[in-house]
Amino acid sequence: MYCFRTEDDLDLLKIAESGQCFRWNKAEGHCFRVIHGGHCVYMEETGEGEYRIDCSEEEFQAVWRPYLDLDLDYRKVRRRVKKTKDPFLAAACEMEKGIRILRQDPWEMLVSFIISQNKNIPAIKKSIEMLSEMAGERKTDRRGETFYAFPTPERIAGLSGQELSDCRLGYRCKYVSAAAGAVFSGSLDLGKLIAAGDEEALAALKGIYGVGTKVANCVLLFGLHHLNAFPVDVWIRKVLEEQYPGGYPYEEYSPWNGIYQQYMFAYYRNGYILTV
DNA sequence: AGGCAGGCTTTTA
DNA sequence: TAAAAGCCTGCC
Numbered sequence: 001m002y003c004f005r006t007e008d009d010l011d012l013l014k015i016a017e018s019g020q021c022f023r024w025n026k027a028e029g030h031c032f033r034v035i036h037g038g039h040c041v042y043m044e045e046t047g048e049g050e051y052r053i054d055c056s057e058e059e060f061q062a063v064w065r066p067y068l069d070l071d072l073d074y075r076k077v078r079r080r081v082k083k084t085k086d087p088f089l090a091a092a093c094e095m096e097k098g099i100r101i102l103r104q105d106p107w108e109m110l111v112s113f114i115i116s117q118n119k120n121i122p123a124i125k126k127s128i129e130m131l132s133e134m135a136g137e138r139k140t141d142r143r144g145e146t147f148y149a150f151p152t153p154e155r156i157a158g159l160s161g162q163e164l165s166d167c168r169l170g171y172r173c174k175y176v177s178a179a180a181g182a183v184f185s186g187s188l189d190l191g192k193l194i195a196a197g198d199e200e201a202l203a204a205l206k207g208i209y210g211v212g213t214k215v216a217n218c219v220l221l222f223g224l225h226h227l228n229a230f231p232v233d234v235w236i237r238k239v240l241e242e243q244y245p246g247g248y249p250y251e252e253y254s255p256w257n258g259i260y261q262q263y264m265f266a267y268y269r270n271g272y273i274l275t276v
Numbered sequence: 277a278g279g280c281a282g283g284c285t286t287t288t289a
Numbered sequence: 290t291a292a293a294a295g296c297c298t299g300c301c
Contacts, residue, residue, distance in 0.1 A: 117296065127286090168286060171285050215295070218294065
């Protein structure tokens with residue numbers, strides 16, 4: 001059991017509902033069961049700014065501290081937005097503070113966001129769990145409960161069309177296969193894209209069959225931690241049309257456009273209340 | 277060349 | 290029945 005404090009933004013519920021992660025599930029009380037790679041922990045906010053994770057300090061430092069992106073000050077990110085100049089984004093930041101951009105596994109994000117197209121979040125989660133059960137390593141968490149690690153590219157590349165279809169992937173089966181093949185064969189090196197420039201990484205991702213601009217930007221932001229990536233989906237498209245008819249000031253918010261995107265996405269989808 | 281309509285699996289509300 | 294953190298193909 002490891003406990004830590006932070007004065008910075010960290011709202012587990014908001015993160016769980018933010019749409020960037022699909023393997024956070026509510027356990028008892030305000031506790032979340034989080035699967036990340038081959039790890040599974042229970043996380044809980046035990047008091048104002050106080051948190052508890054059922055792992056060793058070594059595991060926290062090595063795995064969960066980077067995962068939660070605790071070394072970036074999100075208060076500082078929010079403070080850049082001036083209420084007088086940009087009331088919509090300022091309100092979004094204030095309402096949705098506590099969201100952070102997790103450092104998730106690039107491969108898992110690639111598959112997850114390929115699956116996400118034309119699905120709602122419960123359906124996305126179900127497919128990911130089925131895929132993990134089908135091809136992921138079976139493990140046991142600290143409470144003795146079974147969980148399945150997200151499958152490797154090799155294991156997914158080895159699944160038959162029928163097996164993928166059984167995970168309710170529908171027409172996305174061939175996309176997932178193509179991605180697994182590209183990563184397993186080495187023609188796509190996701191690790192190398194972490195340090196690559198935004199444009200280069202985006203182009204490499206879009207080279208995969210089934211990956212368009214929107215999915216590629218989600219992988220950039222949530223899998224490769226390119227915090228300036230700005231996925232435009234149907235919700236953000238509406239935000240841009242309604243709130244920024246004269247254009248959105250990307251330059252001004254660089255290199256954190258992706259973080260602001262998350263605030264706006266959550267704010268708008270939750271039914272925003274703009275108080276000027 | 278670049279833009280647009282139509283189709284695609286399945287689940288959810 | 291429509292919509293869901295879309296993308297591909299074919300047509301113009």
